[in-house]
Amino acid sequence: MTEQYDTLEHVLRAVHANTLSVDEAKAQLNHYDELGFAKIDLHRTQRQGFPEVIFGEGKTKEQLDEIVHALIKHDEIVLITRINQEKADSITAKYCHLEYHETAHIVSTPIKHIPKTKHYASIICAGTSDLPVAEEAAVTAEVMGIQVQRFYDVGVSGIHRLFAHIEAIRQSNVSVVVAGMEGALSSVVAGLVDHPVYAVPTSIGYGANLQGVTTLLSMVNSCAPGTSVLNIDNGFGGGYNAAMIIKMIEAH
Structure with a gap:
């Protein structure tokens, strides 16, 4: 695997030192891979610390394959x-080294092959019906190299279930x-x-829940400081943001 260089100067110095070929340098300087229907961002890792994530909904099997x-x-x-x-x-079937996380609806590089952080994120889920969104958050963070602890079915209708885990949750550095x-x-x-x-917020609830709009507005109006609210059913966003917090901590 060719070493990745994080600046133009490093690429040019590597070519000058004959540790990087001209073709390899051109590949690293190319900002995206043109597929016609998509442009794969090749500098996302250098800019943001993680490669481009693919939103599978709405894409054909053939597009996902490419x-x-x-x-x-x-x-x-x-x-x-x-x-x-x-899908x-x-x-x-074609890329047998990849794995499918059924509850999260995610295909990824095998999590066990990705080194994990020392610090961990808590993924806390109110009820079993919310599990697909919670698992999307948890698997996203794990694929990004974050150690995760799951605390599921701890909603407020049986709040003693949350209190049984509160010390472990407090030991984490971010909670989703x-x-x-x-x-x-x-x-x-x-x-x-x-x-x-x-x-x-998830879209789980009866009629007046309005497919999650009521939950969203309730969370936005929280009186508890330190809370940031994601979009409805956006487990990916929660997991990604948690991963960024942990990576910032471990970088210092």
Whole structure:
């Protein structure tokens, strides 16, 4: 695998020192891989610390195949979100080293092959119906190299279940709280910890829940400081933001 250089000067010095060929330098200086229907961002890792993530919903099996091929060709970690079983089976049949996380609806580079951080993120889920969103957050963070601890089915209707795990949650450096209905769990957690909390509203609830709009507005109006709110069902965003916090901590 060709060493990656983080600045233009480093690339030019490597070519001058004959440690990098002209063709390899051209490949590293290319900003994207043109597929016609998509342009694969090849500098995302250098800019943001993680490769481009593929949103699987709405893409055909053939398009996903070409995108995955491009990522693998450039030695990038693969993370495809919102992918159904049929498309996942098509991808993993051709790229057998990739794995499908059924509950999270994610195809990724095997998590066990990715080194993990010392610090960890807590992924906290109110109810079993919220699990797909919580697992999207947890798997996203794990693929990004973050150690994760899961605390599931600890919603406010049986709040003693949360308190049984509160010390372990307090030991983490960031929490992602996934909840539907009235979304009260994020405010409860934020009032008990001294680290950032990312609240992810889900579309789980009865009619007046309005497919998650009620939960979203409840979380946005939280009286607990330290809470940031993601979009409805955006487990990926919660996991990604948590990963950025942990990476910042471990970089210093």
